[in-house]
Amino acid sequence: MSTRPGRTSAQPPQRTDARLNRERLLATAQEVFAEAGPEASLNEIARRAGVGPGTLYRHFPNRSALLTAVLRDRIETLCETAEELLSAESADDALAQWLHGFLAHARLNKGMGGALMIEEPAALGIDCHQLILHSAAALLSRAQQQGTARADLSADDVIRLVVGIALSTARTEDPGQPDRLLALVLDAAHRPPQGSA
Structure with a gap:
């Protein structure tokens, strides 16, 4: 035995x-x-x-512990995705793909995740705002280095715009509205062609 x-x-x-x-x-x-x-x-x-x-x-x-774990898991997944997208051929496509994922994340949480990141960055035991900001900054910086994104745009600007879309469309009856608004943000983020007035 x-x-x-x-x-x-x-x-x-x-x-x-x-x-x-x-x-x-x-x-x-x-x-x-x-x-x-x-x-x-x-x-x-x-x-x-x-x-x-x-x-x-x-x-x-308790419920709070479970909600925290769910949000933390989603945020870590978003950051891992950003890391993978840094090796994509097109910096613009990588930024757009990640921002679509971030918008889906913020909307899925009915705005809760986005609000936590701006108002209570330490609520999940990790600094969510900094993690998300770091991911956005890495992708935006790469697009700026390739000369396709506006140089005066900051990662914080982009994150706040996407969170704004998530919060303002939480109860929209138009399912296409969030993506249309994000397309406008992405269009505005592109650097104007050289020589344009």
Whole structure:
């Protein structure tokens, strides 16, 4: 009877199960919050994730902890995407693609993520505003270096414009309006051709 090997091999699966449960809860919470908003039922999230409420509360002791984890996960994903887009051939396309993703993120959170980044940058335990700003600055700077983006435009300008679009279209009945407004921002961000009046 080998007690030691049994104990050694029993510990990693527990950690793996806990990690998988947490990931499943986070993914499910993103879906449910997107459907029903931040006041969605936590019991419904646990049910859809295939775990009991006790498992949910072990990972996320309250609604705020779960919302924070969801927002933090989305922000980290946005920053990773920006990092990948820095190697794209077209700096303009990379900036546009990332800003579309950022707009979707801010709208999905019904403006909550955008408002937190501007009003309470430390609310998630990380400086969300700085993380987002750093990602936007890297992509914008690359477009400016290629000479296709206005030199007088700052990353903070762009972020505030996109957050403004998210907040102002939170209840729009026109599903195409957010993308049209972002297209106007992107158009304004382009550097005027040399010699134009």
